[in-house]
Amino acid sequence: MRRSLWLVPRFGSCKGLLGSPRLRPQSVLHRHPPRQVLGTSFSSSTDALVARFCPKTTDLKDYALPNASWSPDMMRLYEEFLEKTKDGEWIKLPSFKSNADHIRGLKVPGGLTTTSKEDGRLFTRFLEKEGQGYEYVIFFNPAKKKSVCLFQPGPYLEGAPGFAHGGALVALVDETFSKTAYLSGHGLFTINLNIKFKNLIPVGSVALLNVELEKIEDHKMFLSCIAQSPDQQVLFAKVSGVFLQLELEEEE
């Protein structure tokens, strides 16, 4: 009975899907690909994806809002980026409890069985209690296909005593890549991650994750991330990642 759980999408079969005319290969110039290029192979543009991802009204709790655990540094940076959303260049992304909430009404093609239980939670939102686990907010720039994530690790993310676990940083970079890749051009699955760690992040401090879409080739999206202190004096890590493009379908 448990064998039925293995009905997961192997990337081999996903790659098979890429042969369809709807998902024909595309090549995009290095950095800041023009919006129309990303629109050629897919039915939804970045603007349409963003509009759906950021509902104007919702009954879902947004975990990417300030709370009492946010430090003055975290609040200052949040206000700074919120100011940049006023002319529409940057967008503050909402963050719900589960990805099932983010893709309501959509399904993954190719036989992915989504058996999310009621108690399922997005890994980077594992804790309801404020300040103990992940505190973060992602701002996305649709025109430039880049994101900034403000990250304040809590004491439940520890690796070396007093410092965030390397894996906790990687998970959040993967999560920021994931949202950036999806909104920039239907990036859905992480294929590869490469992380160079440089310094540890003290628990309770703030790290800035600067994520950029570098290029798209053969339905693979190449992203980069620089994680550093807000004053850019301490480099925490450099990360590169590759995502597979795959368009979600409307549920019947």
Next chain:
Amino acid sequence: MRRSLWLVPRFGSCKGLLGSPRLRPQSVLHRHPPRQVLGTSFSSSTDALVARFCPKTTDLKDYALPNASWSPDMMRLYEEFLEKTKDGEWIKLPSFKSNADHIRGLKVPGGLTTTSKEDGRLFTRFLEKEGQGYEYVIFFNPAKKKSVCLFQPGPYLEGAPGFAHGGALVALVDETFSKTAYLSGHGLFTINLNIKFKNLIPVGSVALLNVELEKIEDHKMFLSCIAQSPDQQVLFAKVSGVFLQLELEEEE
């Protein structure tokens, strides 16, 4: 005041330490380095490290023991590996709430300020409640410098609905690398991780992480991990990692 938090070890300064006679470079043959080679530069052998890491009596809770949330598959594999510990070839590693508990009485040289709070928790043990977060146990083979980690992801580790987040897998691989590198030869800090994702892991299923120490060169330990289903029919990910060797010192 918050600037004092940046007194973290930059790997540059750690590398500086490596110039001391006590930590002179060593080169070790590919795979299964003989125990005595690892002992040449450091005061503690793998046997001594393991003996200290696995106290015979302790008042600390071991989170790597079966509980009611473990599936029949997880229990079967646990019993199977526990059987292999009887002749001493394999050792079941304890898993405490924080790394501060694992390195009691020891300190990191080179100015690492450990400001762990009372409420600090190892990231991969973030949840007290059984079955919702990480369920895992690591078995270590001291002679062959390799480990096996049995991993059952709970619903709080979700990425795609119903499946474990890629970052949750990476964090546990990093954690298994970390314990393996430390016990095999004082590997302390992750320098690099490279992950190739192949298939998603369904929440509630079991993944086997096979970790091996491949080689040691210039105080860098090179590790590999194959994460797959227990029947070896589904490959979840391949990971390589590099750790920096640095010996902990006795606290005064």
